[in-house]
Amino acid sequence: MTSSETLRDAWYVAAYTSELEEKGMIATTLLGDPIVIYAKTDGSPVALEDRCVHRLAPLSLGRVEGDHLRCMYHGMLFSAEGAALEIPGQDLIPKRACVRSYPVVERSGWLWVWPGNPERADEALVPPVIGMRHPDWFLHExxxxxxxxxxxxxxxxxxxxxxxxxxxxxxxxxxxxxxxxxxxxxxxxxxxxxxxxxxxxxxxxxxxxxxxxxxxxxxxxxxxxxxxxxxxxxxxxxxxxxxxxxxxxxxxxxxxxxxxxxxxxxxxxxxxxxxxxxxxxxxxxxxxxxxxxxxxxxxxxxxxxxxxxxxxxxxxxxxxxxxxxxxxxxxxxxxxxxxxVRKLVREQNAALGAAPALEQAG
The missing domain is CATH 3.90.380.10 (Naphthalene 1,2-dioxygenase Alpha Subunit; Chain A, domain 1)
Incomplete structure (x- = not known):
C-alpha cells in the first residue's frame, strides 16, 4: 500500500493510558513511524518521533527531564514540541535540529495519536468510547x-x-x-x-x-x-x-x-x-x-x-x-x-494536493 492510499488523518489508539502511568514512557510504531510517548509533569501525554536528529538513536532509550526528553546517546535535549533545546558542547542550535511532534490525546483510558497532518487533527473526531473504568461495565485491558x-x-x-x-x-x-x-x-x-x-x-x-x-x-x-x-x-x-x-x-x-x-x-x-x-x-x-x-x-x-x-x-x-x-x-x-475509508483518504490527499493521483488509482 502506498502512502497515498493510507489513512493518516485519523486518530489511532497507540497505547493504554495505564501503560504510560506505569512506565512513564512508551516506545511504539504506527504506520511505520517510530513514536515515543511520555508524560509531562502535569500528566499530559507527549508523542514525538522516536529518532534523534543527531545519530538517529531511539529517544525512547532517553530520559524525561521535566517536560522535556533527553537523548542518552549524545545528550541532546528536546522540548515537548520536538525542538532541540540543548546540544552539549555546542552553543548554536540549527533550526533543523528537531524531531516530529504528533498530536496526542488521552480519552477513556487510551492514548490516541494522529499520524497525519497536524493542522487537521480535530479532537472531535476521536471515536466515542466508554472506557475500561466506566461504572456500568466490568471491563479489562x-x-x-x-x-x-x-x-x-x-x-x-x-x-x-x-x-x-x-x-x-x-x-x-x-x-x-x-x-x-x-x-x-x-x-x-x-x-x-x-x-x-x-x-x-x-x-x-x-x-x-x-x-x-x-x-x-x-x-x-x-x-x-x-x-x-x-x-x-x-x-x-x-x-x-x-x-x-x-x-x-x-x-x-x-x-x-x-x-x-x-x-x-x-x-x-x-x-x-x-x-x-x-x-x-x-x-x-x-x-x-x-x-x-x-x-x-x-x-x-x-x-x-x-x-x-x-x-x-x-x-x-x-x-x-x-x-x-x-x-x-x-x-x-x-x-x-x-x-x-477511500473517501476519507481522498479528502486527506486533496488537502495535500494529491487527489488526482488517488482518483486514477481508485
Whole structure:
C-alpha cells in the first residue's frame, strides 16, 4: 500500500493510558513511524518521533527531564514540541535540529495519536468510547500483536459470520452467525451492523442466560475509521424478536437475561505487523467481576483462534499478492467500510494536493 492510499488523518489508539502511568514512557510504531510517548509533569501525554536528529538513536532509550526528553546517546535535549533545546558542547542550535511532534490525546483510558497532518487533527473526531473504568461495565485491558496486515484484522472483525467456524471452541457459536445476514448502514466515518439471532444457545452461558438452552440474541456494532470496534450483545427469552418485530429492543427491557460489551482497536504498526487492543465484559446490572474474569479468558482463547487463521491467511496472500478475494453476501459491511475509508483518504490527499493521483488509482 502506498502512502497515498493510507489513512493518516485519523486518530489511532497507540497505547493504554495505564501503560504510560506505569512506565512513564512508551516506545511504539504506527504506520511505520517510530513514536515515543511520555508524560509531562502535569500528566499530559507527549508523542514525538522516536529518532534523534543527531545519530538517529531511539529517544525512547532517553530520559524525561521535566517536560522535556533527553537523548542518552549524545545528550541532546528536546522540548515537548520536538525542538532541540540543548546540544552539549555546542552553543548554536540549527533550526533543523528537531524531531516530529504528533498530536496526542488521552480519552477513556487510551492514548490516541494522529499520524497525519497536524493542522487537521480535530479532537472531535476521536471515536466515542466508554472506557475500561466506566461504572456500568466490568471491563479489562487486553493486547495482542499480529504478524499480519491491519486490513485482514479489520475485515475479520466487521464480518462476524466467521464466528460459526473460527470460534466454535471458544464461544460455542451457533451456525446462525453464518446463516443470518445482518443489516448494514453507513454512519459518520464508519458502518453500523445489527442482527437478531433467533433461538440460539447463549454466548457465553453466564448469568440468567445460563438457565436457557435457547434464546433470542440481539447484536449491534459500530466500526469507525481507522479501526475502532464497538460491539453490544443482549440476550432475551425466545419470542423477544417477535415482540419487537425484528427491530431494536429497549435496553431497559426487564426481560433481559444477559448483556456484554466489547471495544476493540486495530493499530497498524507496519505493513504486516499490527497491534490489537481489546476489552470485553458484562454490565454491572446483570453480571459481576468474576464473570468478567471468565469472559477475559474466553476472549483470549477466541483471539488466539483469530490470530492463527489471520496470520496463516497473510502467508498465503504473500505467495501471490495479485490474487483478489471473492466477496460474498457477508461482505456488504466490509465493502461499505472500505468505500468510506477511500473517501476519507481522498479528502486527506486533496488537502495535500494529491487527489488526482488517488482518483486514477481508485
Amino acid at each position: 487486553g493486547l495482542l500483536d499480529y504478524d499480519a496486515s491491519s486490513d485482514l484484522i479489520i475485515t475479520n472483525v466487521i464480518d462476524l459470520g466467521h464466528l460459526t467456524w473460527v470460534h466454535r471452541e471458544s464461544f460455542g457459536a451457533d451456525e446462525a452467525w453464518a446463516e443470518t445476514v445482518p443489516t448494514t448502514s453507513p454512519i459518520e466515518r464508519g458502518v453500523r451492523v445489527t442482527r437478531w439471532l433467533r433461538e440460539i444457545p447463549p454466548i457465553p452461558p453466564l448469568g440468567k442466560a445460563a438457565d436457557h438452552e435457547r434464546l433470542d440474541h440481539w447484536t449491534t456494532f459500530d466500526f469507525f475509521a481507522p479501526g475502532v470496534f464497538h460491539f453490544y450483545n443482549a440476550m432475551y427469552p425466545v419470542g423477544t424478536y417477535d415482540k419487537y418485530a425484528g427491530g431494536e429492543p429497549d435496553r431497559a427491557d426487564e426481560t433481559l437475561l444477559y448483556e456484554h460489551y466489547t471495544q476493540q482497536f486495530v493499530m497498524p504498526m507496519t505493513e504486516q505487523k499490527s497491534r490489537y487492543f481489546f476489552t470485553w465484559g458484562p454490565s454491572t446490572r446483570v453480571g459481576n467481576a468474576e464473570e468478567g474474569a471468565i469472559m477475559r479468558e474466553v476472549n483470549y482463547q477466541a483471539f488466539a483462534e483469530d490470530q492463527a487463521i489471520i496470520e496463516a491467511q497473510q502467508k498465503i496472500i504473500n505467495l501471490d499478492p495479485s490474487r483478489r478475494p471473492m466477496p460474498t453476501v457477508h461482505d456488504k459491511a466490509v465493502t461499505l467500510y472500505e468505500g468510506i
